[in-house]
Amino acid sequence: AHGIDRWVTIAVRHEEDWRRLCAAMRREDLADDPRFRDMASRYANRRELDAIIAKWTSLRDARWVMERLQYEGIPAGAVMNDADAYEDRHHDARGFFQTISTPEAGTHRYVGRAWKASATPDPPARHAPLLGEHNEYVYRELLGYSEAEYRRFEELGHVGTEYDARVR
Structure with missing residues (x-):
């Protein structure tokens, strides 16, 4: 598709998809071309066919190609970057x-x-734990340490909520 490293995946599942792809590219001549007459022929001549399709997609926006082909019933997806x-x-x-x-x-x-699961609601959105955010809960509730033992761990620097720059 148009631009550097802009790609579209296209899946031609059967002969009807092939004819639709040819029509979408306005290359109906390819539908009856002996080099591409069936899946086996298209596979045997895939490099040549890929170049033809790439020539068509390279002049167009990836999203436009995807939407155009999907409109025609051809599975297609634009490969997306983060933006x-x-x-x-x-x-x-x-x-x-x-x-x-x-x-x-x-x-x-x-x-x-x-x-998404139809019968399973999304869990609430929450941030990742901060350093030491759940220390007391883990040590006291889950591991069973007493408050005095936990405070001693804090005094010794075994648990805390700040990074120790001296530790690498």
Whole structure:
């Protein structure tokens, strides 16, 4: 597709897809070309066919190619970089990104779950734990240390919420 390192995946599953692809490219002549008459022929001549398709896609925006082919019923997907993914209206419609506030980094959009389950609600969005944020809970509630033992760990520097620059 148009631009450096802009790609579109295209899946031609059967002869009807092949004819639709040829029509979408306005290259109906390819549909009956003996070099590409069936899947086996297209595979045998794949380098030549790839060059023909690349010539068509290289002059067009990847998203436009994807949407045009999908409109024709041909499975196609634009390969996205980070900026594309953040601007993709399909991702927005699916709630793919979550807005999360973190005490140290502020509020940003982060990738959410890659899939949705119809009967399973999304878990609440929350930031990754900060250094030592759950120390007391883990040591006291889960591991069973007393408050005095936990405070001693803190005094010795075994647990804490600040990085020790001397430790590498």
